[in-house]
Amino acid sequence: MNSQQIYETSRMIFNENLDVRTITMGISLLDCIDSDSTVACQKIYDKITTKAKDLVKVGQQIEAEYGIPIANKRVTVTPISLIAAASQDHDYVKYAKILDRAAKTLGIDFIGGYSALVQKGYQTGDRTLIASLPEALAETDFVCASVNVGSTRSGINMDAVAQMGEVVVAGSKLDMMTNAKLVIFCNAVEDNPFMAGGFHGVGEPVVINVGVSGPGVIKTALEKVKGESMDVVAETIKKTAFKVTRMGQLVGTVAAERLGVQFGIVDLSLAPTAAAGDSVAEVLEEIGVAQVGTHGTTAALAMLNDAVKKGGIMACSHVGGLSGAFIPVSEDAGMIKAVNAGTLNISKLEAMTAVCSVGLDMIAIPGDTPKETISAMIADEAAIGMINNKTTAVRVIPAPGKKVGDTVEFGGLLGYAPVMAVNKATSTAMINRGGLIPAPIHSFKN
Numbered sequence: 001m002n003s004q005q006i007y008e009t010s011r012m013i014f015n016e017n018l019d020v021r022t023i024t025m026g027i028s029l030l031d032c033i034d035s036d037s038t039v040a041c042q043k044i045y046d047k048i049t050t051k052a053k054d055l056v057k058v059g060q061q062i063e064a065e066y067g068i069p070i071a072n073k074r075v076t077v078t079p080i081s082l083i084a085a086a087s088q089d090h091d092y093v094k095y096a097k098i099l100d101r102a103a104k105t106l107g108i109d110f111i112g113g114y115s116a117l118v119q120k121g122y123q124t125g126d127r128t129l130i131a132s133l134p135e136a137l138a139e140t141d142f143v144c145a146s147v148n149v150g151s152t153r154s155g156i157n158m159d160a161v162a163q164m165g166e167v168v169v170a171g172s173k174l175d176m177m178t179n180a181k182l183v184i185f186c187n188a189v190e191d192n193p194f195m196a197g198g199f200h201g202v203g204e205p206v207v208i209n210v211g212v213s214g215p216g217v218i219k220t221a222l223e224k225v226k227g228e229s230m231d232v233v234a235e236t237i238k239k240t241a242f243k244v245t246r247m248g249q250l251v252g253t254v255a256a257e258r259l260g261v262q263f264g265i266v267d268l269s270l271a272p273t274a275a276a277g278d279s280v281a282e283v284l285e286e287i288g289v290a291q292v293g294t295h296g297t298t299a300a301l302a303m304l305n306d307a308v309k310k311g312g313i314m315a316c317s318h319v320g321g322l323s324g325a326f327i328p329v330s331e332d333a334g335m336i337k338a339v340n341a342g343t344l345n346i347s348k349l350e351a352m353t354a355v356c357s358v359g360l361d362m363i364a365i366p367g368d369t370p371k372e373t374i375s376a377m378i379a380d381e382a383a384i385g386m387i388n389n390k391t392t393a394v395r396v397i398p399a400p401g402k403k404v405g406d407t408v409e410f411g412g413l414l415g416y417a418p419v420m421a422v423n424k425a426t427s428t429a430m431i432n433r434g435g436l437i438p439a440p441i442h443s444f445k446n
Contacts, residue, residue, distance in 0.1 A: 024193035077113035085125030096136035112198035165375030186385030207264030212248035241311025267321025281334025293344030324357030330417035
């Protein structure tokens with residue numbers, strides 16, 4: 001890098017909220033499978049604490065040497081439903097607790113992979129893990145969970161969709177924050193470094209994946225092209241994403257080398273925070289919509305998402321994960337402002353998820369929302385993902401005792417959120433049908 005590039009990167013870090021949001025070590029636990037769950041849990045603890053023992057230290061070294069903030073150090077593991085299925089246990093909470101213990105030993109921020117993949121039906125252990133989710137998440141501090149209920153190739157498992165509505169409601173009654181650590185996916189990816197949906201794919205070796213984020217950097221770049229055509233806007237986003245991805249590749253390559261594992265991918269997702277100047281909503285408003293949620297928002301988001309991906313792919317041959325723009329309501333000051341102003345609602349957010357990286361994310365809803373309504377929200381998002389061959393997800397937070405217009409505080413990076421209205425008409429009859437929504441015709445590509 002020449003002196004001008006170094007100066008430019010430093011400016012983006014100190015003035016525009018650019019950071020490496022996470023370095024995440026993915027660890028395969030397939031060799032930890034044992035019919036004795038006590039033995040399996042000890043193997044899991046030993047492997048995680050051995051492979052990732054220097055993860056935090058290396059992250060801190062890179063921060064000091066390169067002056068690049070690394071906000072989180074995380075671990076993902078093979079979906080626990082696959083590991084625990086060999087045991088005869090009827091409750092997998094002990095597996096969640098051993099993951100939590102390992103995370104505390106390492107001093108990491110989160111550990112992901114208390115997960116199940118049920119897009120075409122349940123295998124041994126899937127129902128057990130899913131039933132344990134409320135208790136497992138309520139009794140641990142750093143464990144994150146996910147369930148993949150659909151895919152373009154398989155369709156949507158409506159039995160799992162119905163069960164996840166029950167899980168979300170049950171979790172909210174134990175501890176509202178359990179649902180901040182749970183993501184329900186369609187087309188989940190195997191190399192996602194971001195939480196709460198991260199897990200380690202069964203075909204992946206031990207790797208380091210990097211998540212880079214910089215909404216503030218994109219917004220600052222767009223401020224310099226006010227009044228220019230959309231072609232210029234797209235090109236500006238693409239060039240900026242290129243620079244940000246280069247930084248992520250540098251961090252990932254160095255971290256992998258020092259930890260003695262493979263470098264996996266850079267996930268260039270514009271992941272906002274509630275801090276001023278770190279908002280995807282403000283990027284969309286800089287493109288030209290008066291406030292996010294109004295007409296034109298979906299088009300602006302589609303262009304932003306595409307340009308980010310193009311810039312990232314130019315910069316790094318190993319771009320993966322989700323890579324695009326996240327729209328979590330509680331974590332984005334501009335989104336919160338738009339909800340409070342009445343320009344953004346759940347229906348508009350659902351439309352936006354057809355063109356962004358994920359789905360309905362960190363949305364607070366009334367605490368008395370029926371489980372069938374939550375299941376229907378999950379089904380809608382899964383359908384968008386299935387038909388469009390993209391990843392979609394739901395992370396909604398029923399807030400006990402709260403009604404529309406109240407505010408819910410989550411704390412830390414999760415910020416706060418206004419409670420949003422859900423449709424009062426019931427979808428109970430549909431959800432109670434169960435079964436499988438078949439894969440779409442375009443899924444047959446062999």
